Amino acid sequence: MYTYVIKNGTVVTDKGLIECDLLIENGRIAKIGKGFTADNIIDASGKHILPGFIDMHVHLRDPGYEYKEDISSGSRAAVKGGFTQIACMPNTKPICDNAAVVGYILKRASEVGLCRVLVIGAATKDEKGEELAEIGKMKEAGIVAVSDDGQPVWDSRIMRLVIEYAGDFGLMVLSHCEDKKLSDGGLVNEGYHSSLAGLKGITRAAEEVMVARDIILAETLKQRVHICHISTKGSVNLVREAKRRGVKVTCETCPHYFGATDEMILNYDPSTKVNPPLREDSDVEAIIEGLKDGTIDAIVTDHAPHHKDEKNIEYALAAFGISGLETSFALSYTKLVKENGLSLLALSKLMSANPAAMLCVEGGSIAEGVKADITVCDLNKEWVVDSSKFLSKGKNTPFNGMKLWGEVVMTIADGRIVYSEGING
């Protein structure tokens, strides 16, 4: 099979950053060191070589909403963003609450054959929060976790049952924390800017009361719960305290919760409309603190592509969500490493090793013998976000025109070069 060497890069490993070469053989990292020879050489001089990124929270919209995104366009966007594995949420049409839909997604993903697509099954039938979905059969079909993402499991008894039942199959529940009665049709973060713009606010409490509930359930049941896209200072504090007590809770956040604030809503541009909403400076600071001290386990995109017609309308009518796969690394690198002193190794763990460990999937590190899932980045490259160049069908980003540092130049999945730009390979 295909053998090649990636030379002269700086490799991000568990033990730190090493200047060395990688010998790739049969889809695996055969050796790490110096002096390998092969017919094919990739010169990574001046570049950083990271474990392939893993995004555990993506909406691929396929089946049912292919006009927003499909498995092919979503996969292309993912590998351009440096992702070798992405986990897709079940809020498709039909809802991915049964083995047949799981099978369809996995089949399409393998036909597309770019990154590995992991499937998250619905926790309850039709994401209605009323009856358990066929979690066991979906596990057989290949799901890696369960979630009703987009919809909270509002009924605490059902949530308890989901956590217990999914636990039997070794599956973690990913919880979208939102008390819909409290968010009450709100559009943006409730605070100064919502008052200024006259847009209906969503109180932070809508997220935090459900974070607290799920922590209490995890603690009571002694089971794992993973909190999706946390966005507030209060949520960070709740998770930090719970972890200190030994509760088996993990959580994720998204680049827009540390790279943007709700000041951006003032021009009524619906590209800023996302759920949970963009928050304030004090929340951004707390999220960054949580990423630094290990309270937050992963950076995910919550990639939510939408059609232009669903965004270029009145703010109240526009869809929630940000197309995030193609800006995630650069936003994270710029905001966390460049501006806030997080180490590159820590960022790598948040984007690769931690999600792999939480989902119990292979990947997430560079070591001899592991699958060759690799992302090569040029950290010295400054570039301007231009959503018209996105490979995703969703051009909806509030970061258009923003200057960012760090560009993905090559993505390798299972040893295959699935994306390459500005580097010989």
Added chain:
Amino acid sequence: MNKDLLGLRGVSKEEIEEILSVAGHMKKLLKQGVKKLPNLQGKSVITLFYENSTRTRVSFELASKYMSAVAVNINVQASSVAKGETLIDTGKTLDAMQSDVIIIRHSMSGAPALLAKNVKAHVINAGDGTNEHPTQALLDMLTIEEHYGGFKGLKVAILGDIKHSRVAKSNIFGLTKLGAEVVLYSPATMMPEEIERLGGRRAKSREEALHNADVVMGLRIQLERQQGGLFPTLSEYNKFFGVGERELESAKIDAMIMHPGPVNRGVELSSAVIDADNSFIEDQVLSGVAVRMAILSLLTKK
């Protein structure tokens, strides 16, 4: 002036003063019975209303017609907003018909800004969601200015549903820019977040709000807010948050009584207060036509 009038948040003190000065002149002419001015000759003015309104729409229509414009009214059923033609498409259609000014009222905050971004015509916000209602605030300001001769040092008390009131917000932005103090009072369930940073001062009690006030403005309490649980009953609202003759004793003698209408008698203001000698509610209506004439004329002036 800018191309559009979307709100008073982005309008300077000087621009407000200019509008009020022209509006004062227009109001004098109206009082003299002059109802034919040439300012908008050859211009077309469209009122595009996605929310029911009689008062504001008629006021704009008369203002346009008094200045010789061609005025056309379009009423769009709120229920068809989501499924009908998009706002941008409607705007582009009106633009293609060579409309000079589009006056829009919409239940969703930011809709006028979206329209303005997509059309060549001047856009005037006639009230959007819970955002702004700049012409209402300007007519309130004209009424106050004519009575007191200015704004410096005046205390304007606004009582009612502040949270859902675009009138209160535009008044806060406008009045504070001209030096008045705006004091607000409502149940906490109807008070927006961080109102102080917007420029208003939240009173701790009804008495504190009314104490020594030069202007007392009531805002309409809608029954649907009761259904939404923001207060228990209209009568309880009136008892603890409304303004009657007894409460009004805290305000300055002859304090101006104002209300953007339509009034719920006996809820936010008692009938005795509404009909008092120092009530300016009808004068506000005339100011409304004058202010709208001034804005139309200033926006379309080359």
